[in-house]
Amino acid sequence: MQASGWLAYAVVIEVAIKLPNADPLRTDLLHLLVDVVTGIAVSFGLRAIYLRSWSFHLLWRFSLGIGGIVIGSSFWTYMKWISLLALQGQPGFYISWYDFGTWQLASVGILLAWTGSYFGIKYYLLLQRENRRTYEAMAQAKEAQIRMLHYQLSPHFMFNALNSISTLVHLEQNKSAATMLDQLAKFLRYSLDIDPLALIPLQMEVEAMQNYLSIEQTRFGDRLAVEFQIEPEVAQALVPSMLLQPLVENVIKYVISPSxxxxxIAIAAKAESDSLVITVVDDGPGIAEGANGEVNISGGIGLQNIASRLDTLFGNRGSIDLSNLPQGGAQVRLCIPLQYGHSKVVA
Structure with missing residues (x-):
């Protein structure tokens, strides 16, 4: 920018001022060279002053800037004046103080413009740096929050699963316990291998839930019926990993187990406009309603966890809603942006 700016200055001075005055070419070019070289030297001097004063109070910085411009423009004008006198070499040639003052005002104006450009660029770069730091800090906080919410599920699930296995062992159903342990190992391998920041194909999440439900069916047998209705066109849509497990676990805990x-449990997924809608429906007694007949998610850590994850990942484009169905039972409805592609990390 320095090179471009001073080249433009030289062209303007040469074309607009020197050529119309018909100065000798050699004198004209030499004086222009002195003019530009001195201007560049003064600008680097101002830059050194501005860099040193950057940590000073604003008033001191402003005062040093004004002082630097006045002194720098005076030196610049003086060099142009004496160089022109020396290059002309004609007896009686002189430059009036009016001309000197005109040159001085021009020098001040140019250095003010240079200073304005310098600080404008400086503040712009600082703003970009701060924005980048803010973005990185938000991304790190977001990543930490997602990881915390994801891994919060593991101890909760592990307690229930191991408690079920312990019950099977106490009932001397060793074969069922062994099968359940094998299924648990597969599910845990999935939950630990998947990056908590990753969006994965819905089909992969459904397969993990089928494995999870097979664990529970070892425990409940015919008391647990499961139905999947996944439309083929959304099978490869991307969803947060471990999205369905807390919902299914809630149904098992509050509907299947007490009955x-x-x-x-019916799990369905379909596309609605540019959104992926996933529903988990049960045929239980429904969810207790509040004084206003409203159903909310404040009662369960799993549902709160999902709500927090969706808000962190998708903002107002992600939602979770609970409702009681007219025919009985309850429905959890998840809505997230419909997107396809390979598994990707969101942070």
């Missing part, structure tokens, strides 16, 4: 006859 003698058990119950049914």
């Amino acid at each position: 003698i006859d058990g119950g049914k």
